Amino acid sequence: MVDAARLKWSWGEVAAHGDQVPLFFYSTLFLEHPEVREMFPVSMAAQRDRLVTALGRVVSDVDNVDALVPFLQQLGRDHRKFAVVADHYPAVGAALLHTLEHFLGAHWTPELEKDWTAAYGIVAEVMSGAAEDSARQTPSWWDAEVVSHDRRAIDLAVIRVVPDQRLDYLPGQSIAVESPYRPRMWRQYSPANAPRPDGTIDFHVRLADAGQVSPALVEFTRPGDRLRLAAPMGTGLVLPDGPPRHVLMLAGGTGLAPLKALTEQIASFQDGRRVYLYWGVRHAGDLYDLPALREFAERSEWFHVVPVVAAGPGPHTGQAVGVALRQARWLDCDVFVCGPPGMVSQSVAALGHAGIPEGQIHWESGVSGLPAEEALS
Known part of the structure; x- marks a missing residue:
């Protein structure tokens, strides 16, 4: 049984070290397992933020299974676009434990190691299980061709793509997009149309301050270019069931x-x-x-x-x-x-x-x- 209070306290102590935490984690991971480096973008700044955010979410909901499991399942499905497989989870777990031990120092006890090992085991099991279930139904990503690129303003373009395979989604969901001009960097965009018979999807893309993917899509992308699209995500903006309201x-x-x-x-x-x-x-x-x-x-x-x-x-x-x-x-x-x-x-x-x-x-x-x-x- 995981001691939730002890887990939350220890993460609070570690997270107080700020950017040093993800820097140490990824340095450890790449040193021990250099073969995984190619799965990540050249610039790791955004990825470091994602690690801290995800771990914080897991720890905050460690005693709320109803909230944590769906989050981990979505996380596992989403990581398929990075070519993550079950064999990668032990390497990540070992780097995580090493990171926690490094920053907790004398506070790293056998009991705490047991808690974190058990917690990560649950995380890995739920994520990998969801990824395996998803793999039986959908590809890791969809290749798509840009069929039009309408520059509506100096900082905005409406881009129409057609996936090689049918990509089903619900209006209101979002789809992560990767450009060959920014490999291994994904950015969420919401389709601006309901699913069409011809499968085409419109994205409204505005240049973002310090963004990496949006400049590639607005400034460099042209008809005929190829993009990758990930599985649709999100339910917050999906039309609810029940009697229709205005x-x-x-x-x-x-x-x-x-x-x-x-x-x-x-x-x-x-x-x-x-x-x-x-x-x-x-x-x-x-x-x-x-x-x-x-x-x-x-x-x-x-x-x-x-x-x-x-x-x-x-x-x-x-x-x-x-x-x-x-x-x-x-x-x-x-x-x-x-x-x-x-x-x-x-x-x-x-x-x-x-x-x-x-x-x-x-x-x-x-x-x-x-x-x-x-x-x-």
Whole structure:
């Protein structure tokens, strides 16, 4: 039996050493098992953050099996795109124990080693089992061809791809993308369309500060290039089951993408739902998809789009959530929020303060609990 309190205390002591922890871990792993180095990107900065975040999540939920197991299962399935196999888990476990012993020093006891060994054994078993189950159903990744690259702004492109094999996903989910210009670096993007008969998928990609994958996709990618796509992830923005309710959508920037996919899905139901999309951007020039949205609204009396510009001029200025809450109460609606992390957290708080039930507010709190290279869009 793992002592959860002792595990949490020890991780707190180790995590206090900051960036030294993942640096020591990966140095140990690559020194003892150099064959795994090629599985990782040349720059390890983002990967080091992911390690600390994942370990922190595991430790925080070590006494909450209902939350921990689904997280580990998703983590195991997601690691298939890195070509991780069951034989890699012992090497990672040994490097982890060595790292913990190094930073805990005299506090590293036989009892603590036993706790961490047992905890990691559970982690490895659940992750590898989920990966094996997934391998029986889907490939580790899908190869896809870029069929169009529409540069809508100096810092934004709409990219259409077609996978070699059918890639099924739910509107609102996200898909990790790898470019040959940035090998072994993956970035989560949400399809901007519901699944189509021809299998094509649209991604809205904006250049991100200090990003690695987005510049490759916006500036270098051309029609005919090949990308890799990972299995779809996330359920926070998926349309819930149950009686249909009218829908309020709050988008920030390229957070429009999954909400546009949801709108297409709702259009296929024809169940009487009305959709109100408030799209917030910094400047009017950032409304890169407004003509298409307005054309769709003209053809669909149930769909309404309201552009909101933070720094006018425009008929609606401020934040999307503020404009929406001034215009209606939305208490009987499902509300979907997507955009930069700050916009999402502020919007969710404002919606709750306005009395909208928590169960009716939908957002993606984190795909498998791991940070993307840039904010999810």
